Amino acid sequence: MDPNISSRIRVHRHSERGHYDFNTIYSIMDEALYCHIAVIRDGVPVVLPTLHVRIEDQVYFHGAVAAGIFKDLKEEAHATLSVTLLDGLVLARSAYNHSLNYRSVVVMGTPYEVTDVRHKTSVLKAMVEHVMPGRWNDCRRPTDVEIKTTRVFGIPLTEASAKIRSGPPLDDVSDLSLPFWAGVVNMKQLAVECVQDPQQSPDIKVPPYLPAK
Numbered sequence: 001m002d003p004n005i006s007s008r009i010r011v012h013r014h015s016e017r018g019h020y021d022f023n024t025i026y027s028i029m030d031e032a033l034y035c036h037i038a039v040i041r042d043g044v045p046v047v048l049p050t051l052h053v054r055i056e057d058q059v060y061f062h063g064a065v066a067a068g069i070f071k072d073l074k075e076e077a078h079a080t081l082s083v084t085l086l087d088g089l090v091l092a093r094s095a096y097n098h099s100l101n102y103r104s105v106v107v108m109g110t111p112y113e114v115t116d117v118r119h120k121t122s123v124l125k126a127m128v129e130h131v132m133p134g135r136w137n138d139c140r141r142p143t144d145v146e147i148k149t150t151r152v153f154g155i156p157l158t159e160a161s162a163k164i165r166s167g168p169p170l171d172d173v174s175d176l177s178l179p180f181w182a183g184v185v186n187m188k189q190l191a192v193e194c195v196q197d198p199q200q201s202p203d204i205k206v207p208p209y210l211p212a213k
Contacts, residue, residue: 008108009161010051019162022057025165028103028162029054033131033189037061039079052081053123053130058154059107060114060123064150081107081155089185093178099165101184107160111153120152134209 011018019025029035035052038045052061059081063070088101107188114120121142128136142150193212195203 005057009159011163017163024162025105025160028105035081035083053127057157060154061150065151070151072122079111086187088187090169093171093175093180097171101166103164109155111155114152123152134195
């Protein structure tokens with residue numbers, strides 16, 4: 001293990017599941033559509049789900065100016081960001097050994113606010129494209145007021161780790177002969193259909209970048 005990996009993000013339980021290479025971390029962050037941000041507010045931990053996007057070695061997230069949690073992201077404030085992808089339900093012969101197959105990333109760092117309008121707009125564009133590639137050129141651009149009422153923060157991916165669990169159940173040897181089904185129920189995130197806004201003209205067709213019915 002790289003001695004430069006901080007103890008804060010080093011995987012201790014099931015250390016064999018820990019991954020610290022950028023390719024693994026980046027691939028998980030790029031596949032996930034949203035993240036959770038944790039900060040301390042008035043001495044109490046607060047967690048907020050929000051959209052994110054990775055651009056090179058930075059991860060960005062956004063929220064409304066009026067959101068209380070973002071008022072606490074002042075200079076030198078610390079935060080933790082995490083994403084998780086659920087890949088399967090692991091059904092073991094014993095209740096104790098039931099688990100999940102997953103890929104997750106934890107990032108720790110000091111968020112910085114993006115205030116330059118051009119930089120902020122480029123991040124918001126990347127965020128829209130991350131959620132649905134092709135969408136930015138198929139919607140109205142944000143106005144100056146909308147840009148001002150949106151806060152964008154970034155965190156360097158210098159202190160991050162991934163944890164991955166895959167494979168079948170890890171039952172005790174003494175349980176292997178029990179007459180219970182065991183295995184993995186594979187899971188994936190899937191766009192199933194597009195439901196048109198009832199206030200929209202039926203003449204507007206579903207764009208080609210959206211899933212067909």
